[in-house]
Amino acid sequence: MSRSGIWAVIPAAGRGTRFGGDIPKQYLNVAGRPLIAHALDALLAHPRVVGAIVALSADDTRWPGWTHWNGKPVLRCDGGGERADSVLAALQALPPEVPASALVLVHDAARPNLHDTDLERLIAAADLAHDGAILAAPVRDTLKRASDSDRIAATEPREGLWRAFTPQAFRRGALTAALQQAQAAGIVVTDEAMAMERAGARPMLVEGREDNLKVTTSADLALAEYLLTQRVRT
Numbered sequence: 243m244s245r246s247g248i249w250a251v252i253p254a255a256g257r258g259t260r261f262g263g264d265i266p267k268q269y270l271n272v273a274g275r276p277l278i279a280h281a282l283d284a285l286l287a288h289p290r291v292v293g294a295i296v297a298l299s300a301d302d303t304r305w306p307g308w309t310h311w312n313g314k315p316v317l318r319c320d321g322g323g324e325r326a327d328s329v330l331a332a333l334q335a336l337p338p339e340v341p342a343s344a345l346v347l348v349h350d351a352a353r354p355n356l357h358d359t360d361l362e363r364l365i366a367a368a369d370l371a372h373d374g375a376i377l378a379a380p381v382r383d384t385l386k387r388a389s390d391s392d393r394i395a396a397t398e399p400r401e402g403l404w405r406a407f408t409p410q411a412f413r414r415g416a417l418t419a420a421l422q423q424a425q426a427a428g429i430v431v432t433d434e435a436m437a438m439e440r441a442g443a444r445p446m447l448v449e450g451r452e453d454n455l456k457v458t459t460s461a462d463l464a465l466a467e468y469l470l471t472q473r474v475r476t
């Protein structure tokens with residue numbers, strides 16, 4: 243399998259409606275920097291990652307205009323209505339010389355606490371896995387299905403269930419085709435693996451750190467601040 247340069251694809255065109263507030267959460271200051279900066283740092287620190295493309299809202303006025311990070315190119319493109327549309331737009335906006343066989347790492351701008359050890363393990367798995375690989379963690383809590391009145395309707399079996407994180411690593415061509423197929427079918431996929439699964443792939447699950455959190459609501463911010471501040475100190 244190709245071990246060429248890897249491009250990071252960062253969906254950052256969301257509105258942060260669950261988070262609230264006037265500032266899109268990807269630009270909130272966490273541990274002294276915008277949330278998105280932490281994701282760029284983690285991805286572009288890896289020697290195999292040669293550049294990043296960031297999908298932004300067409301009316302984004304806060305993008306600082308970064309064109310390079312850690313000496314590597316940072317491109318931007320317009321995102322879309324759904325996260326999957328933003329990822330597809332970014333894949334299609336990558337430089338044409340990026341081969342279809344090149345690995346891409348799709349990582350949420352809202353996940354600031356990616357560790358280099360997780361990234362290295364994901365890339366090592368994706369190098370060998372024809373169907374790609376994602377960071378994830380086994381479900382460790384008991385899962386309840388709610389009734390329409392927010393009472394427990396049932397307990398769901400958790401054996402074999404995992405929570406998907408990002409980055410998710412796939413070959414550019416295969417992921418582009420899978421996302422196009424899902425879009426054409428009117429299916430809104432919530433992660434890249436879902437599109438690949440629909441196309442018949444069985445991506446590898448790579449167990450990652452539980453603190454690879456996604457900042458979704460304001461309650462997540464304090465934990466993100468703590469985790470990132472601790473990293474700076476250590």
Ligand SMILES: Nc1ccn([C@@H]2O[C@H](COP(=O)(O)OP(=O)(O)OP(=O)(O)O)[C@@H](O)[C@H]2O)c(=O)n1
Nearest residue numbers: 253254255256257258259260323324328351352
């Ligand atoms: N149309 C969209 C929607 C989301 N995202 C990005 O996908 C990541 C994960 O999405 P989420 O956490 O849901 O962010 P938002 O969509 O902004 O949040 P909400 O659903 O609460 O509006 C974020 O980095 C977000 O910016 C994107 O690029 N394009």
Ligand SMILES: C[C@](O)(CO)[C@H](O)COP(=O)(O)O
Nearest residue numbers: 325350406407408432433456
């Ligand atoms: C891609 C993802 O982070 C994997 O868990 C998740 O599906 C994103 O969901 P969101 O609702 O778009 O934040």
